[in-house]
Amino acid sequence: MDAFVSRKKRKTAASEEVTQPGIPDEPCKVPPHPDLAGEDSTDVKLAILMSLHPDVEQDYILDLLVSCDGSVEVASSLLASQQAAGSTSSKKRAAPSSLGIQTSLSAHVLTKSEDGFLRTLGGSMAGRKPLTTKKGQTLHLYAPEDVAVHTPCTIIHNFLPSEEANKLLVELLEESEHFSRYEFQLFNRTVQSPHTACVYVSTPEEYRQQTSEYTYGGTYRSNVRQVTPYLRSVSRKVQHIVNEEIQKRIREIYPDGKKLKYQSPKEWRPNAAFVNCYAGPAESVGYHADELTYLGPHPVIGSLSLGVEREFRVRRVVPQDEEEEDGDGKLNGNDPDSRSKPTNPRKDQKAATDARADAQGQISIHLPHNSLLIMHAEMQEEWKHAITPAQTISPHPISGNRRINITYRWYRDTLHPRCTPRCRCGTHAILRCSQRKQESRGRYMWMCYAGFAPGKQGCSFFQWAEFDDDGDPVWNHKQRDDAAPTLANFSASQ
Numbered sequence: 001m002d003a004f005v006s007r008k009k010r011k012t013a014a015s016e017e018v019t020q021p022g023i024p025d026e027p028c029k030v031p032p033h034p035d036l037a038g039e040d041s042t043d044v045k046l047a048i049l050m051s052l053h054p055d056v057e058q059d060y061i062l063d064l065l066v067s068c069d070g071s072v073e074v075a076s077s078l079l080a081s082q083q084a085a086g087s088t089s090s091k092k093r094a095a096p097s098s099l100g101i102q103t104s105l106s107a108h109v110l111t112k113s114e115d116g117f118l119r120t121l122g123g124s125m126a127g128r129k130p131l132t133t134k135k136g137q138t139l140h141l142y143a144p145e146d147v148a149v150h151t152p153c154t155i156i157h158n159f160l161p162s163e164e165a166n167k168l169l170v171e172l173l174e175e176s177e178h179f180s181r182y183e184f185q186l187f188n189r190t191v192q193s194p195h196t197a198c199v200y201v202s203t204p205e206e207y208r209q210q211t212s213e214y215t216y217g218g219t220y221r222s223n224v225r226q227v228t229p230y231l232r233s234v235s236r237k238v239q240h241i242v243n244e245e246i247q248k249r250i251r252e253i254y255p256d257g258k259k260l261k262y263q264s265p266k267e268w269r270p271n272a273a274f275v276n277c278y279a280g281p282a283e284s285v286g287y288h289a290d291e292l293t294y295l296g297p298h299p300v301i302g303s304l305s306l307g308v309e310r311e312f313r314v315r316r317v318v319p320q321d322e323e324e325e326d327g328d329g330k331l332n333g334n335d336p337d338s339r340s341k342p343t344n345p346r347k348d349q350k351a352a353t354d355a356r357a358d359a360q361g362q363i364s365i366h367l368p369h370n371s372l373l374i375m376h377a378e379m380q381e382e383w384k385h386a387i388t389p390a391q392t393i394s395p396h397p398i399s400g401n402r403r404i405n406i407t408y409r410w411y412r413d414t415l416h417p418r419c420t421p422r423c424r425c426g427t428h429a430i431l432r433c434s435q436r437k438q439e440s441r442g443r444y445m446w447m448c449y450a451g452f453a454p455g456k457q458g459c460s461f462f463q464w465a466e467f468d469d470d471g472d473p474v475w476n477h478k479q480r481d482d483a484a485p486t487l488a489n490f491s492a493s494q
């Protein structure tokens with residue numbers, strides 16, 4: 001079994017660069033998730049600053065970021081010096097138990113719409129004033145019924161028999177000694193993810209593919225390991241329940257009881273598992289949507305939580321057309337990207353950012369040990385998710401302050417890297433969905449991502465992506481070698 005196990009140790013030199021979020025006198029070095037880098041740069045910057053300064057209120061950070069002309073580094077050093085001088089004490093974030101509880105759920109209730117996108121009532125009810133949430137407020141959800149209705153997720157508590165969950169946790173805590181931080185390029189420097197991770201595969205051939213064909217964040221993975229016995233046996237149960245829940249969601253929630261356009265009609269069969277370790281309350285992952293490159297449009301992801309309970313925050317991405325509405329209780333669209341240029345950029349940028357935060361609010365799903373969260377097909381295109389730094393945690397009897405998370409994913413054969421477009425600089429292009437721009441919202445595109453990989457220079461490659469109704473690509477180039485191996489489903493590859 002060890003034949004292809006990567007024993008890559010964490011890089012000491014690079015690790016020295018990592019700043020623990022919350023340490024006041026260090027400059028900005030902890031990055032968000034690679035998936036964050038993209039169209040929503042204010043969110044990226046906010047996520048970085050919130051990771052670095054977990055005690056300071058989001059509003060205060062936003063104001064400061066705007067007054068620093070969007071410079072994360074300047075804002076971060078100001079926050080650090082204010083924290084050192086004790087002057088941010090009144091801006092401290094409340095402990096999770098005292099976070100603002102949103103009084104109205106209806107701003108987030110999912111409802112069927114014609115265009116394949118699910119809408120929340122707040123954004124879609126005809127003849128009804130859109131409900132807005134107060135900026136910075138968080139709606140905490142615990143009950144599975146609430147999660148199913150108000151978010152694009154399903155949660156199943158006590159998913160595995162408790163002994164099996166504990167054994168899997170022990171197995172993965174041992175494995176986590178070999179995990180490492182992703183590295184990527186942000187603002188001219190190499191930064192590292194604020195948690196550690198590793199990818200698991202079934203066979204040596206898959207190891208080869210994951211380290212030399214599939215890319216992530218614009219570069220090849222260096223930390224890939226062989227699927228462990230419990231990880232594999234649990235994947236069968238995850239596969240079974242995820243397929244049941246997909247069908248239930250189609251029947252009960254999707255328009256006309258039909259799968260979404262571009263969602264795969266096939267059985268969901270996981271062939272890759274990403275395992276994350278959050279070693280303590282400060283470890284996190286910033287707001288992001290998962291990379292679609294190999295998952296394709298409207299993917300479903302099964303995500304198992306073990307160890308310490310943490311909060312999974314989700315928020316809907318507000319499209320520009322909703323921001324640009326005006327009137328009582330609605331939003332003023334002054335986004336820097338919008339077509340009407342603001343008269344006072346700094347003030348208007350702040351207004352736009354505040355407006356976005358107001359409109360979004362955020363929802364917190366509590367993820368206890370042994371809970372399975374299913375991110376349904378509408379999640380990645382319309383919502384963003386994060387594991388935010390925690391103020392306090394209740395230690396878990398087995399893992400102490402650590403949390404392990406496994407995301408089971410299904411990479412489509414039709415999106416194997418030998419088929420996907422290469423950009424001009426020779427790297428594999430990545431697949432993104434346009435989330436905010438009114439004119440292109442919901443369209444998919446292939447883009448160069450090499451600029452986010454350490455030591456690489458990106459190009460400006462861009463190409464619209466075309467898919468059939470089942471989300472399989474329609475290529476205008478000749479496919480490369482169809483008979484070559486793809487990733488095997490965990491259960492099938494035993």
Ligand SMILES: O=C(O)CCC(=O)C(=O)O
Nearest residue numbers: 276285290303387405407
């Ligand atoms: O830890 C989690 O629950 C989420 C992890 C995640 O979002 C990811 O790996 O993309």
Ligand SMILES: [Fe+2]
Nearest residue numbers: 288289290385
């Ligand atoms: Fe994610």
